[in-house]
Amino acid sequence: MGGDDIIEVRDLEHAFGNFAAVRGISFTVKNGEIFSFLGPNGAGKSTTINILTTLLPLQKGTVRVAGYDVAREPAKVRETIGIVFQEDVLDRDLTVRETMEFHGRLYGIPREERRRRIDDLLGIVELESKRDERTKNLSGGMKRRLQIARGLMTQPEVLFLDEPTQGLDPQTRMRIWDYIRQVNATGTTIFLTTHYMEEADMLSDRISIIDHGRIVVSGTPAELKDALGEDVVYLETEDDEKARDALSGIEEIRSVTESPRGLSVTISADGSHCLPRIIERVRGAGIAISNVNLKKPTMDDVFVHYTGSELRDAGA
Amino acid sequence: MAWEFLTVYWREMIRFVRFRTQLFSSLLQPALWMAFFGIAMSSNFDRFTSSIPAPAGVVPLDYLTFMAAGVIAMTTLFTSLFGGMSLLFDKNWGLMREMLASPMPRTHIMLGVSLSGMTKSFIQASIIMAFGLLLGVQFFPGYSAARIALSILGIFVFVGVFSLGFLLFSSTISMRLESPEGLQGIITLLTLPLFFVSNALYPIQAFPPFLQTLSIFNPLTHLVNGIRYFALGGDFFAVGARYTSTTADVLGSFAYLVIFAAVMYLLARRTFERAVVT
Numbered sequence: 001m002g003g004d005d006i007i008e009v010r011d012l013e014h015a016f017g018n019f020a021a022v023r024g025i026s027f028t029v030k031n032g033e034i035f036s037f038l039g040p041n042g043a044g045k046s047t048t049i050n051i052l053t054t055l056l057p058l059q060k061g062t063v064r065v066a067g068y069d070v071a072r073e074p075a076k077v078r079e080t081i082g083i084v085f086q087e088d089v090l091d092r093d094l095t096v097r098e099t100m101e102f103h104g105r106l107y108g109i110p111r112e113e114r115r116r117r118i119d120d121l122l123g124i125v126e127l128e129s130k131r132d133e134r135t136k137n138l139s140g141g142m143k144r145r146l147q148i149a150r151g152l153m154t155q156p157e158v159l160f161l162d163e164p165t166q167g168l169d170p171q172t173r174m175r176i177w178d179y180i181r182q183v184n185a186t187g188t189t190i191f192l193t194t195h196y197m198e199e200a201d202m203l204s205d206r207i208s209i210i211d212h213g214r215i216v217v218s219g220t221p222a223e224l225k226d227a228l229g230e231d232v233v234y235l236e237t238e239d240d241e242k243a244r245d246a247l248s249g250i251e252e253i254r255s256v257t258e259s260p261r262g263l264s265v266t267i268s269a270d271g272s273h274c275l276p277r278i279i280e281r282v283r284g285a286g287i288a289i290s291n292v293n294l295k296k297p298t299m300d301d302v303f304v305h306y307t308g309s310e311l312r313d314a315g316a
Numbered sequence: 317m318a319w320e321f322l323t324v325y326w327r328e329m330i331r332f333v334r335f336r337t338q339l340f341s342s343l344l345q346p347a348l349w350m351a352f353f354g355i356a357m358s359s360n361f362d363r364f365t366s367s368i369p370a371p372a373g374v375v376p377l378d379y380l381t382f383m384a385a386g387v388i389a390m391t392t393l394f395t396s397l398f399g400g401m402s403l404l405f406d407k408n409w410g411l412m413r414e415m416l417a418s419p420m421p422r423t424h425i426m427l428g429v430s431l432s433g434m435t436k437s438f439i440q441a442s443i444i445m446a447f448g449l450l451l452g453v454q455f456f457p458g459y460s461a462a463r464i465a466l467s468i469l470g471i472f473v474f475v476g477v478f479s480l481g482f483l484l485f486s487s488t489i490s491m492r493l494e495s496p497e498g499l500q501g502i503i504t505l506l507t508l509p510l511f512f513v514s515n516a517l518y519p520i521q522a523f524p525p526f527l528q529t530l531s532i533f534n535p536l537t538h539l540v541n542g543i544r545y546f547a548l549g550g551d552f553f554a555v556g557a558r559y560t561s562t563t564a565d566v567l568g569s570f571a572y573l574v575i576f577a578a579v580m581y582l583l584a585r586r587t588f589e590r591a592v593v594t
Contacts, residue, residue, distance in 0.1 A: 054417065055416060075419050078417060078419040083414075089409070102327050103414065107419060
């Protein structure tokens, strides 16, 4: 095992019948980092996570998790990992406490230790008051929080999160991100899959973009974004000509063009940080603004950029 | 020895108690069989068979008493065949992945589910016996308290082994199928021959030879043999026929059920160890 890599994947391939879901991917995850697999549905993310968590048998390649080979020592791997599944995988008729209890008992955690961890974890995800509530009565966000708490029950070295915020409202998503960061801060390595660009961006130390079973590009969020830099601000002003002049000199602005909807300003950095300055400049020049619109790059843009093709069923 | 299967058992029993409709229907159904089918049939059968005199010295039993053993057996069969259903739901709702991704040996899933199915069968058998006695079933005729206790234990051992076999069978099918409808279809297809080609409701002595042979291979027949031996004794007269069974006969029936359960265990273990659920 090479130094501080907690996950090592080499030349992994996996096929379902004739369909090659994963076509030879290699990557490493460093101990203690948050690593994201970013890609559309059907890209091979779940297949990879299922192999890494021993739910699918290894067909080709080598995979080591926490120093154990998934093919030779699956039981060891299972002891060292935690998983938060993509869908809500909760027994509807068990209470929150029983759900945690069941999980702890599956892993043979002694009773006293189990009680202590359940108390701690329900505190962290703010579900103490729902202790004796059946899981079917929880909101979507609560269910996800419970599953994160459950995944942490065994104090895993690596926590796998498969689309942790899919289908959640923005507020809840941000809270889930907070929990993920908290967990990571205690030293747990996080492996997460997502098809949300901003999720990977906000959370990850490193990202691999995966499509059609292959890793397209890997890097830190900054690296990937720099290569992309495509935020666009649309401005409607009383005088586009003057506004255009007023904008010259902001270094992040890559180009300003006139469009039927007003000025279209392409920005090479984070558009939301530039926007206040853009508005100040234009207003400062005494030009009234009637409409502002910021367009962030979407997964489609990322994909078009790195793969040259359209994203299939994004956000589905 | 690992005890994780008790965790699965614990969860199955929580579910059993919490699914109110399932709980009540499973407790009520055998009582309804006794109350309606039993009373209706016994008033008919007893009329026909009362003309056949019992041999001297042999205890004649009424039909309700005769069929009570059959109802215990039938209820055990149904409950056990449906017992694997919870695995199918676990699988379809993704819940099984939690167990498969845990270090718990996979055989413990089926052991836990089987143990809970057995418990349900014990509860049901107890209800039928208690309710039957209220209706006038003459189980344990003239037995001492000690012999009654021993007989109930004997019945439970038979019910336990039989239900284990069918629970493992049901678990195997559930792991291999995709839909609950499929499982239901298979169960319906199996219950009819198993139930009717047996001695649960009537004597097999009058069957055509072909059906008689079949019924001897039917585990249900052996379960009923065991229950009747413990509940009614080794020599009684019912539905126009005399039943005698020796200890050796009963041990033979028991051995048959043990072998059946063992084969089902091996099948189920193979299925669980190879199971891929994602």
